[in-house]
Amino acid sequence: MAQDWARPVVHWEIEARDPERQKAFYADLFNWRIGEGFIMDIAPGIGGPEPGPAGHIRAGERAGVTLYVQVADLRASLDRSVALGATVVAEPFDVPEGPTLAGITDPEGNPVMLVQA
Secondary structure, three states: OOOOOOOOEEEEEEEEOOHHHHHHHHHHHHOOOEOOOOEEEEOOOOOOOOOOOEEEEEEOOOOEEEEEEEOOOHHHHHHHHHHOOOEEEEEEEEOOOOOEEEEEEOOOOOEEEEEEO
């Protein structure tokens, strides 16, 4: 049997009711360079695991953070998440020229996106 591997966070998102205020907060707090527009890109940082996950800020109905976590087998990970108390909120879908994603909420309702390259 193949050795299991850690599932790294590969992307994250901060959803905000007031994205400009959130942009100012995170830029000041963490010295992040944050882009403009509907999706405000945040480049990966330095000093940690390279290249590190990038992220973005976008407008939304709630304030919160969504983790995007890479998995080896999307379907198996979805099934396992449900067995552990998660709820599937988005069945697997392909991002054009990108990975396949699926969305869950953890047992307390926090959003997590599963990513399979």
